[in-house]
Amino acid sequence: MSRRPGATAPTAEGAWAALATVRGRQDPYPLYEAIRSEGQAVRIGPGKLVVVGYEECDRALRDTRLHVQDAARYDAGTPGWREHSSLRAFTSSMLYSNPPDHTRLRTVAGFAFTPPRIRELRSAIEEMTERLLDRMAALGTAGSAVDLIAEFASRLPVAVISTMLGFPEQDQVWFREMASAIAVSTDGFRDAAALERADRAMDEMTAYFAHLADRRRRDPHDDLVTHLVRTHDDDPERLGHDELMGTLMVLLTAGFETTSFLIGHGALLALEQPVLAERLRTEPDFVTGYVEEILRFEPPVHVTSRWAAADTELAGTAVPAGTRLTLILAAANRDARRFADPGRFDPDRSGNRPLSFGAGGHFCLGAPLARLEAQIALPRLFARFPGLAATEPPLYRDRWVVRGLDTFPVAVTA
Ligand code: HEM
Known part of the structure; x- marks a missing residue:
């Protein structure tokens, strides 16, 4: 260094x-x-800008001259990327598309994620939460440690999105394994073996989705898979076959580890400061500010990127076309110009608007869902297990882009 x-x-x-x-x-x-x-936007190497300021990241995310990395951009800068199915599938999704494709793809799935539609899911999410807590209680009865991440924080998001999409319950454990393997492809090209595992998982998932799509054609359900398959069959110009697969993939994977890490951090912080656990148990309104502050303080997505499709500028710094921008959202969330005493965890912070879900055209489609899941899961967890305690320190997953706890063994003595 x-x-x-x-x-x-x-x-x-x-x-x-x-x-x-x-x-x-x-x-x-x-x-x-x-x-x-x-500086808040620092040039590191030729054609590369690293942005850590809140206002600068916010402006970059909203600047329509700054694009996400799409297939054309990969073609121009990353030889051989098409050999990796884990990268190819994502480029057919909204997350890796720019307008006009992005607008079309986001509209196709967006109707299911509006705040009113998500609010309708509350009682279903409460039920899933209770079932998972019952399971944790059963696993921990003999005083044995239970992994909070594997048994609770990661199960809830997969259960919720699987229900929305219409995936069978018995396949959820397999999804989690596949989605974890696939998520590595969003963390850059550093680990060739992990990328190969991601490709294999992507191939298996794509075959699974294709099979499920055929089943829904023959036997339609009231679920998102049926809706997306119908949209594709009615008008392939509106949603092509690869785009159908890419959309299913991004919906299943984008909210799984991210929400699991949000719940994991929420539990960890409340165990480190028992007064927070007590407030989660006793003050019904406390959880809203608590979840926003976890998002600010320990955002599950640390970083995203853009590249300049045309000349632009960022807070007085010229950004020539072709520049690659790394936007460190986790650093923006700790910008002292925007957040007083940014290194302090303060759930009572007012005007707390972290950039953890991004901003602008690609603002996280699942933000209302992720918030609702965490707002239900955390108070229920501490109400159900007032004696919840860590049995060992949690372990972080060794990743940068999507960062959070890999394991967190706890005792659930009620
Ligand atoms: C705490 C949990 C979550 C965090 C921190 C998070 C974070 C983000 C961020 C930062 C972006 C924008 C990326 C960019 O602009 O480059 C994004 C986009 C997206 N997220 Fe989330 N997300 C979470 C949960 C979810 C959930 C639950 C879902 C859906 C089930 C979801 C679906 C999406 C989709 C589809 C996009 C792409 C939107 C677009 O490109 O228009 N996310 N998310």
């Missing part, structure tokens, strides 16, 4: 390099501050 002579903090360039290491990823926040010490 390169350091300035006599200084203890790395340079922005050194901090950037450290983010690619296991050690750097374990605690990236000091590295974000090292980048910030050289």
